[in-house]
Amino acid sequence: MTILVESMAKWPAATHIQNEGVGLFRRGSSGYERCLTRDVEAQKASIELGSRFRDCSKVIVLGIGGSAMGLRALVDALATPEQAQRLVLLDHLDRTALDYELASADPSALGLIVISRSGTTLEVLAWLRELLGQRHFTQVAAVTASPDSPLGRLASDKQWPTLSIPDDVGGRFSVFTPCGLLPAAALGLPVGELIEGAQQAQSDQAIQWATDLKDLLDGGHDRWLGFFYGRSLSGFAGWWLQLLSESLGKSDLPLFVAAAEGPRDQHSILQLLMEGADRQALMFTHWSKPAETPGSGPDLLGLGEFDLNAIERILFDANSQALSDRGRPVMRIRLEPTARSLAACMQNWMRATALLGAYLDIDPFDQPGVEAGKLIAKARLGLA
Numbered sequence: 001m002t003i004l005v006e007s008m009a010k011w012p013a014a015t016h017i018q019n020e021g022v023g024l025f026r027r028g029s030s031g032y033e034r035c036l037t038r039d040v041e042a043q044k045a046s047i048e049l050g051s052r053f054r055d056c057s058k059v060i061v062l063g064i065g066g067s068a069m070g071l072r073a074l075v076d077a078l079a080t081p082e083q084a085q086r087l088v089l090l091d092h093l094d095r096t097a098l099d100y101e102l103a104s105a106d107p108s109a110l111g112l113i114v115i116s117r118s119g120t121t122l123e124v125l126a127w128l129r130e131l132l133g134q135r136h137f138t139q140v141a142a143v144t145a146s147p148d149s150p151l152g153r154l155a156s157d158k159q160w161p162t163l164s165i166p167d168d169v170g171g172r173f174s175v176f177t178p179c180g181l182l183p184a185a186a187l188g189l190p191v192g193e194l195i196e197g198a199q200q201a202q203s204d205q206a207i208q209w210a211t212d213l214k215d216l217l218d219g220g221h222d223r224w225l226g227f228f229y230g231r232s233l234s235g236f237a238g239w240w241l242q243l244l245s246e247s248l249g250k251s252d253l254p255l256f257v258a259a260a261e262g263p264r265d266q267h268s269i270l271q272l273l274m275e276g277a278d279r280q281a282l283m284f285t286h287w288s289k290p291a292e293t294p295g296s297g298p299d300l301l302g303l304g305e306f307d308l309n310a311i312e313r314i315l316f317d318a319n320s321q322a323l324s325d326r327g328r329p330v331m332r333i334r335l336e337p338t339a340r341s342l343a344a345c346m347q348n349w350m351r352a353t354a355l356l357g358a359y360l361d362i363d364p365f366d367q368p369g370v371e372a373g374k375l376i377a378k379a380r381l382g383l384a
């Protein structure tokens with residue numbers, strides 16, 4: 001497992017609150033850590049239950065927000081094309097997209113996994129109404145922390161195998177609970193390696209990230225941008241953005257978090273990063289795939305032996321370097337493209353986020369700001 005982290009010239013090597021961080025960590029017994037230490041049974045159960053979906057032509061996963069974004073991160077990075085094609089993740093309300101994805105699937109071999117910590121989420125329950133009357137599923141399972149919720153009661157009535165998640169694990173911290181691991185196992189992803197990688201994550205790294213970012217925030221770098229190189233990191237980028245935004249965007253904190261994809265967004269946002277106001281803390285992450293043999297078409301530029309992976313790496317190096325040379329705070333993370341590295345990196349971002357919450361006196365595990373819109377929608381729908 002290799003994760004290379006490099007703080008470039010203007011990135012702080014903050015130390016002043018690091019000791020406090022270590023103390024917080026030692027005291028920490030949050031569910032997202034316990035699921036890798038004391039409470040590993042549910043994770044093992046995910047592997048067994050997931051294997052029952054092995055013959056499903058499609059695995060439909062109902063889940064939204066943090067409860068689904070971890071899965072997307074795992075699939076984008078690690079799934080083979082065949083594994084990825086078996087997943088239908090309904091984190092939207094678009095029936096046409098579902099019909100399109102199921103058009104070529106064997107309708108007699110569908111699996112359904114319903115994931116909702118609260119068991120009350122509108123989008124998830126709306127899809128259940130659409131699906132259960134119309135389609136037959138050979139395998140069904142549920143993941144919820146709330147047996148008394150509408151989902152929990154339905155799962156019990158229908159005797160669906162149901163896995164739970166610790167009460168104190170919100171969706172965005174749930175990737176290594178059955179929320180992420182059950183569907184990952186159903187698709188055949190290397191769940192054991194994910195658990196090992198997360199267990200082996202070096203917590204010093206998370207403490208350093210949290211400490212540095214607090215320092216940057218205090219110094220006016222209040223826009224944190226993750227620049228993710230490699231299409232395989234698309235899901236990771238969305239997960240990371242949600243983790244930091246929903247956890248820390250509270251108490252009028254002057255913080256904004258954004259994610260960009262490289263090299264694509266060099267052609268959209270890089271100009272602003274280079275020559276706009278110096279308010280961004282820039283975190284570059286690369287899914288470092290090895291070089292391959294270049295294509296055999298005309299070499300119009302004289303690229304020689306540089307294949308697409310090598311060009312991507314050079315663009316990652318060059319643009320992070322250019323921003324650092326411009327005086328911007330830049331950190332670079334190079335991930336070996338393995339399940340263990342991905343898992344360790346995700347675990348450390350969850351830790352860093354939790355620590356930042358402690359440093360900023362913010363509860364990173366709630367999301368009161370999303371309730372107002374839910375209440376208005378419920379009133380419009382005539383729901384209590």
Ligand code: PA5
Nearest residue numbers: 065066067116117118121171172
């Ligand atoms: O990160 C979070 O806590 C949220 O994004 C939730 O995952 C999302 O709202 C879905 O909630 P639930 O799992 O209760 O359906």
